[in-house]
Amino acid sequence: MDAIALFFVLGFVARLARSDLKLPAQLYEALSIYLLLAIGLKGGMELAKQAPMEVLPQALAVIALGVVIPLIAFPILYKLGRLDRFNAAAIAGHYGSVSVVTFAVAVDYLAARNLPYEAYLPLFLVLLEMPGIAIGVLLARLGGQWREIRWGTLLHEIFLGKSMVLLAGGLLIGWAAGPKGLEPLEPFFFDLFKGALCLFLLEMGLVAAAQAGALRSSGVFLAVFAIGMPIVSAVLGAVLGTAIGLSAGGTLLLATLAASASYIAAPAAMRIAIPEANPGLSITAALVITFPFNLLIGIPLYHRIVGLIHGS
């Protein structure tokens, strides 16, 4: 098992064993700012080397993937799972959006195995973060409450939420400054990245274990969904990655992005946009089940799936 995943396990076990270990909230906040900026910068730097016309069709295809995933998740939750419309839509939105930390772990997985990938993939991370949330809100209001959607607030939340500002901001700075301009920042943003990721995963372990109690009340269906849906999405991501000509490594990253569920940006946006939904359900599914699943089992599994589909 990779070292960084073990930090998650440490946090999870420590919390379950009722250790008094706690990371200060400000550290969590600071680490997430650092990780988002670093990922954005790295992607932007690589994006500067790409011809825009090459990336554009790929980007459009990736946005379409972000729209399709919640549209698949919603009927499963609503019809099969018999959740009410609001909860089904909110959870679908979480699964349409993405988890930045899962992406970072998948990048580390590739690096540890010396597998090359398109280094501008953080662009797709930015693109996939948005549509899921918007589609989730639209699905919640399909029952004729269109007028209740406060577009100003929603768009503000999606485009100016802190994770979007940091990721997209980092991407733009990296793109504008280019590899030469970022050279002085490398020791801070790139060399220390993995250590910061470990600390963040320790915290995620603590948080996930703290929420684990909610599993008992969330039901078997949600647990099955939280494992099954990422696999379905990963297959879609792998097929799309292959179709748009990504390398095997890039395809694995896209599959992992598709499989991941948001537990930072989406909960904040959904809480305001769909107050009727119970945040406990979506957070339990995304954070307590899907995130550890992707971290420990999913990424190696998607690697195999990509091997089959990509044929390399």
Place this chain on the structure above:
Amino acid sequence: MPNTHKCKLVVLIAEKALEDKLAQDVMRLGAHGYTVADVRGRGSHGDRNGTWDADRSIRMEILCDVKTAVTITTHVEKAYFLHYAMVAFVADVGVLRPQKFSG
């Protein structure tokens, strides 16, 4: 106390997600200002220990006159009690410089 004036203290303990909305609401409804602090605790929504975003709570305090206190509490009751974790209460307090908080 002879040097203080009667005033209402409205206290709202709510999910952090509501902070911006509540801040806008209370100012629109006639408050002259407010104070917000991050807090943690336990209630009918379980243990809200404030370790990460979805788990954070705030405590907003507003000093105002009776009319504004009624307006604010009526509004939050209608707008937020159904779907959000929130506790609201009002206390009688004595303040200095009453013109800062009412009128």
